[in-house]
Amino acid sequence: MKIFELPQTNPLSANRTIPNVDSRGFHYKDFETMKPEDSKLGDAGFYVGIKATCVYHSQTERIALHFLDFNTRVLTMRTHYPYYEEERFAKKYLSKAPIWRKEVATIDIDILYENDDFELAQHGVSCKDKEEEFLTQKVVRRSARDHEFYAGINGTWEPVVKNYFARKEYDNYEFILKHIRKSNVLALNEEALIVSQLWKKRGLKRPMDSLLEPFARKIGTDKHHLFRLTCVAIFLGHLRLDHKYEFNLRTPLRLRPDGVYQFSRGVETAPWGF
Structure with a gap:
């Protein structure tokens, strides 16, 4: 599924309540697992939007967050959403064995949105600068795991790259956001x-x-x-x-x-x- 390409016909719901936690018990509010300085690329910072304030680790993430903030299907978004083999994690945790950072994968952007049946659903977005980055064997295997994870929680997932987004639309969002960010x-x-x-x-x-x-x-x-x-x-x-x-x-x-x-x-x- 492509969240950015879904038609948006209804205004953003003023009465829809965001749940405190998702199906895995992770909080929607005040959620952050990483800092800007954790970025491997150096293109990092805070996206301060209306629906959320998020750490981004690439310019593609930053661009995608603008589009999601203005998407009237989207209620909120989180960045660097973690997932792992829960059975293996539980065994290590109970045995007090060390759990290394590399054992936990993260999705660049996790979204809570309204689907066509007006039900709340989760959707993941993985961001790269260029399409060829998704074609390496390492990233192909990682993408398969990302897709499998979201399928396991009845969610959906998609990859995006920078030139997927139109610059003029992004500039419009930047301009508008400057005038309403504190409203x-x-x-x-x-x-x-x-x-x-x-x-x-x-x-x-x-x-x-x-x-x-x-x-x-x-x-x-x-x-x-x-x-x-x-x-x-x-x-x-x-x-x-x-x-x-x-x-x-x-x-x-x-x-x-x-x-x-x-x-x-x-x-x-x-x-x-x-």
Whole structure:
């Protein structure tokens, strides 16, 4: 299954509760098994998003986390999710034998999402820079174990590489996130829904910056909060951007005509640059 390519038709649920633990007893909140300095590549840091704050160990992980944060099917995500042979681990633990770090594998990103039946499910994402990295014998064997692990917990798994993601869509998410990172987006849901209706009815032809002031007056706020609510409406799925276009204030708001998110795997004409 490809989580990034699933259609997104419904807004992010404001009432869906994230369970405290998953089927294996691992917590969803305050979950982290590694630090940025544990990265073998050096491209590491903290992704500070709306749904989670995560340590990433590669630029592909960082990019994927942006796409998942804005995916309205996804409730939360964790990075470097551990798995191991539980029977062997239990024997070692009970006998007080040493358990070495190399005996525990980790999935780059673990996701809790709503499937087509509106049930919660787990999905794993393994990230590499280039496709050929997944073709080495070592990684082929590792990928088979990752897939087998998720099948064993009734989950799904997929591999991704950097050029799977379109740069323009990533840049749109980066820009939007800067304006809502410190906001309680769910608390702004009702206001964001009202603002989304204004844009759909009257705001798709003129540049966005020419409409912020009149729209703000209409709902009794200022243009800065109006733009923040616009960004929240995009994050929550009340507005579905057409990511063929750059999201900025100098141009009209470009929306998907059918209101359904569509992932487009773009072969970039220019390198990512990082």
